[in-house]
Structure formats: structure tokens, C-alpha cells
Amino acid sequence: MREPLRADMFDELCPSSLNPVRFGDKWAALIIRCLEDGPRRFSELRVPLSRVTPKVLTQSLRALERDGLITRSVLDARATLHVEYELTALGRSMLEPMAVACAWVEQHWDQLLNAREAYDRAIRFDHAG
Incomplete structure (x- = not known):
């Protein structure tokens, strides 16, 4: 049996939410x-991705399937149908570059936050004056 996904896997303060490398869509x-x-x-995916609406999660899963990064399998377990999503070899090939990007974000976390805060202060000042 595999470990369940953690609900806080993508907490707002997690470096993964600042990942500057995006492909496909936001999620x-x-x-x-x-x-x-x-x-x-x-x-299971809804647990750590609770900020994503079911509709948007479905759209993202379909886009990843269309791009060949995941597969969708309908399984018949004891007369109950359920769907599972799994990475393809192409999808697995994304794990290494993503790990590098996440490591970079962790290393530059404070700089990224400082830059965002400075930008937001400047925007507020421009709009207030």
C-alpha cells in the first residue's frame, strides 16, 4: 500500500508554489x-491540491493526458469503477528538471519573497499617489 498524499504538500508557504518554471498550466x-x-x-489528488477546484483539476489532468505526460485508466474493482492517473515515461522525464527547479527556488526563497514584496509595495505606492 502506498503512503497517502500529505494535505500540506503544497502549502502556501511551500517553495513549490513559487516555482518560476511552468509548463502546461498553473497546476x-x-x-x-x-x-x-x-x-x-x-x-487522492484533491487532498494536497485542495486550492484547485474539481473542474480546474479535471481540465489540468486532461491537458496533461493530451500532452502525453499522464495516462488515465478506468479500473473495475469489485464492481465499482474508479479512475487512476499515472505518469508516463515522458511525464517521469519531467521529475529531474522539476527537482532542479525546486532546489533553485529553495536556495533563492528569500530573494524571491523580497522581490515580490518590493514589487507589491511599489505597485501600491504608484496606485495610491
């Missing part, structure tokens, strides 16, 4: 991270 990298240890059901 693609996070979905790929959820699938790195094996197939998952939609309900």
Missing part, C-alpha cells in the same frame, strides 16, 4: 509531483 507541475510515487485517484 501541471504540482499534479506531476503528486504522481511521482505511482498512480493516484482523483480523490
Whole structure:
């Protein structure tokens, strides 16, 4: 039995939420991270991706499937159908560059936050004056 996904896997303060490298859509990298240890059901993905609406999660999963990064399998377990999503070999090939990007974000976390805060202060000042 595989370990359940952690609810705080993508906490607002997690470096993965600052990942400057994006592909597909906003949630693609996070979905790929959820699938790195094996197939998952939609309900399992919803735990760490609770900020994503079911509709948007479905759209993101379909886009990843269309791009060949994941597969969708309908399984018949004891007369109950359920769907699992799994990384393809192409999707797995994203794990290494994503790990490098995440390591970079962790190394530059404070600089990224400082830059965002400075930008937001400047925007507020420009709009206030």
C-alpha cells in the first residue's frame, strides 16, 4: 500500500508554489509531483491540491493526458469503477528538471519573497499617489 498524499504538500508557504518554471498550466507541475510515487485517484489528488477546484483539476489532468505526460485508466474493482492517473515515461522525464527547479527556488526563497514584496509595495505606492 502506498503512503497517502500529505494535505500540506503544497502549502502556501511551500517553495513549490513559487516555482518560476511552468509548463502546461498553473497546476501541471504540482499534479506531476503528486504522481511521482505511482498512480493516484482523483480523490487522492484533491487532498494536497485542495486550492484547485474539481473542474480546474479535471481540465489540468486532461491537458496533461493530451500532452502525453499522464495516462488515465478506468479500473473495475469489485464492481465499482474508479479512475487512476499515472505518469508516463515522458511525464517521469519531467521529475529531474522539476527537482532542479525546486532546489533553485529553495536556495533563492528569500530573494524571491523580497522581490515580490518590493514589487507589491511599489505597485501600491504608484496606485495610491
